[in-house]
Amino acid sequence: MTTYRFYGARHSIVGLGNMVNFEIEQNEPFLPRLRDLMHRGFDWLLERDRVQVWHSFCALFYPHLKDTTHLESFYYDLLYDAAKRFSRQNPKRVVLESYVKLLAYEGRLHLEKSCYICHGPIGGQLALMRAFIPAHEECIFGSAFESEKLYDFLQSGASIELDELEVEHLYDIVLKGL
Numbered sequence: 700m701t702t703y704r705f706y707g708a709r710h711s712i713v714g715l716g717n718m719v720n721f722e723i724e725q726n727e728p729f730l731p732r733l734r735d736l737m738h739r740g741f742d743w744l745l746e747r748d749r750v751q752v753w754h755s756f757c758a759l760f761y762p763h764l765k766d767t768t769h770l771e772s773f774y775y776d777l778l779y780d781a782a783k784r785f786s787r788q789n790p791k792r793v794v795l796e797s798y799v800k801l802l803a804y805e806g807r808l809h810l811e812k813s814c815y816i817c818h819g820p821i822g823g824q825l826a827l828m829r830a831f832i833p834a835h836e837e838c839i840f841g842s843a844f845e846s847e848k849l850y851d852f853l854q855s856g857a858s859i860e861l862d863e864l865e866v867e868h869l870y871d872i873v874l875k876g877l
Contacts, residue, residue, distance in 0.1 A: 718782070743786040752790040753782070755874060756797070763877035773804055791870045792858040798873050799856045802831060810853060812846070814838055821846055829875040842868040 718739045724732040743749045757778070764770065781797045802808040809832050812821050816838035825833050826841030831853060836843045848860060858866060 718779070741782055741786060743790075749785055749790045752794060753785060756781070756794045759873070759877050774801075777801060777804075789866070791866050792861075794873055795852075795858050795861075795866065795869050796856050798877075799831070799853060801877065803856070808853060809833055810850065812850070823847075825849060827869070827872050829872065830877070831869075831872065844868070 722734045724734045726732055760774070760778075764774070777797055777800060781793050784793045799808065807830055809815070809830075811833070813819065813833075814821055814825075814835045815828065815832045816834050819835065821833055821835065823846055824836055824843040825846045826836040826839050826843055827849070828834055828839055828841070833846075833849075834841070844865060848865075852858060852861060858869075861869070
């Protein structure tokens with residue numbers, strides 16, 4: 700939706716990752732005007748580390764969806780569900796699980812057990828490229844993961860079996876883009 704709004708010191712709620720309620724005022728010869736903004740916040744918004752992870756995750760959506768004219772409710776539901784879970788779970792784990800849901804929804808979840816680069820079979824260790832595409836560690840010079848543990852995560856969408864170092868490495872892959 701394309702609208703305009705006067706942005707000033709008193710209008711800071713229109714920002715990256717903020718959920719807002721609003722009304723549209725129609726101005727026939729011009730763009731519609733955004734009015735009566737109300738911020739719908741979450742209890743974790745005062746925790747800087749969680750907000751940083753949230754903003755990084757939300758920033759991935761603009762380049763991914765910028766040319767889309769119609770957006771299905773899946774993307775809003777995914778972000779809303781993630782925002783609700785941020786207060787009670789590790790935010791990086793929430794991002795990883797949401798990322799897997801997104802890849803599965805878009806049909807881009809790669810569960811083949813062959814390297815994307817050399818097409819050889821993947822054994823005990825594997826590395827991941829952007830969008831969690833599997834490859835040999837030697838082919839992309841990436842961090843190694845146990846293949847069975849990672850395939851279990853990709854199939855189930857639950858990060859409970861991953862240790863904190865694996866979560867950090869996978870989160871770094873997520874930040875490369877959708």
